[in-house]
Amino acid sequence: MCVDCAGPGAKQRFRRVSLAGTQFAGAPVTLALVIINVVMFVVQEVWSGAFQVLAMSPLAAYMEPWRLLTTTFLHSGLWHILFNMLMLYILGSAVERAVGHWKFASIYLFSALVGSMAIIAWVFVSPETITQATIGASGAIYGLFGAVFIAHRRSGMSTSGILVLLGINLAYALIVPGISWQAHIGGFLGGLLATAVYMWVVDLTRGPRRSQRTLWEVVATVGLFGAFAIGTWGLYAVLIPSLLG
Incomplete structure (x- = not known):
């Protein structure tokens, strides 16, 4: 986000994610997300009020919670959206084909929300950021x-390759001003958690319980987003009184 601006047994648990031969075929949700982001970028260009209505600062999101998600569909410039859409195309199409369409959508949206949650949590460390707007799909x-x-x-x-790439990106976010490394770390942790939960469900429903898998995946999804809602409410329940006091 930008501020202001393989063993055989494993195949039974989870299909392997490969970044080779990435394409939109078999990844309609990824394609839809790219289209939505591009459309919203055009909307920003022709309607200056989009930023004021949809961008998130911790204080604005307290009063208008939809900003926690809508802010992830805004971008600060051409290079910002081009880089993010390239990464979404490469990673999204691979992950979607591996986990399935709706679970991919859940991982993406949950990660976006946890990224916003991390920005709110940072206000405890840096109170002046409560009014600082943050946008982007990062x-x-x-x-x-x-x-x-x-x-x-x-x-x-x-x-190792993923860790090196993550390290480079996080170092860049820490060095270059105007990049929300908090959202990057929060989103990464959100993706770790959501994917681990879905993998746990796959392990839980192997063998004769496989027919129950979809039900448990739905329960897990509700639990993830419910935990986010409770966690965010808890942050604000402590944060707002402390700032007003």
Whole structure:
């Protein structure tokens, strides 16, 4: 986000995520997300009020919670959206084909929200950021990094390349001003958590319980987003009184 601006047993648990031969075929949700982001970028260009209505600052999101998600569909410039959409295309299409359409959507959206949650949590450290606006899809995209990391670990594939790429990106975010590294870390952790939960469900429903898998995946999804809602409410319940006091 930008501020202001493989063993055989593993295949039974989770399909391997491969970044080779990435394409939109078999990844309609990824394609839809790219289209939505591009459309919203055009909307920003022709309607200056989009930023005021949809961008998130911790204080604005307290009064208008939809900003926690809508802010991830805004971008600060051409290079910002081009880089994010390239990463979404590469990572999203691979993850979506591996986990399925609706679970991919859940991982993406949950990561985006946890990225926003991390920005709110940072206000405890830096209170002046409560009114600082943050936009961009980077938190959700870092969640896809988390999904690939978990999938590679579970399938016995090397994760060193992912860790190096993450390290470079996080170092860049820390060095260059105007980049929300908090959202990046939060999104990555959100992707790790959501993917680990779905993998746990796959393990839980192997064999004769496989027919119950979809039900448990739905329960897990409700639990993830419910935990986010409770966690965010708890942050605000402590944060707002402390600032007013």
